Amino acid sequence: MMNEKENCVGMIEILENEIAKEMQTKKIALKHNQKYGKKSLGKRIAPQVVVLLESFFLEGNVYKNRRMNGHTMRDKLVEKQENGELARDIEIPEVFFINNWIARFSVKSKKNLSEQAIASF
Incomplete structure (x- = not known):
């Protein structure tokens, strides 16, 4: 037993x-x-870089001949960093991340414009 x-x-x-x-x-x-909470935050685009990216994007909206893709935006950021307009310690994102930012910002700006148009009626 x-x-x-x-x-x-x-x-x-x-x-x-x-x-x-x-x-x-x-x-x-x-x-x-299971792990609860936020996903790992990872790297974020510096606020100074975001301001410049927004200005590049909006300039392309106003003047169609000045539209930029991720490569040209990154080249402009590197150029501004070399000229001293952007601090050397700020990390410039890769083209892949800039392209993703462009897609997100495009959706966000279209949504804001739609909300403003609806509010004006």
Whole structure:
């Protein structure tokens, strides 16, 4: 009788260990492993750079021949940093991040313009 209980306990422990290993390899989300709160913030675009990016974008909206893509905006930022208009310690974002910023800002500015148009009626 005791042998059977010991065997059952041993088998249960073996199964629990195997299940735990399988969960770790498959990365199954368990409630006790969940992380709550904000995602990692990572790097942010410096406020001085955002102001310049906004001015480049809005200038392109006013004068269609002055529209810029991510590459030209980054080149302008590098040029301003070399001329001393932008501090040397400020990190200039990569083209990928500038393109993402352009997409987000475009949506935000269109939404603001739509809200202003609706409010004027």
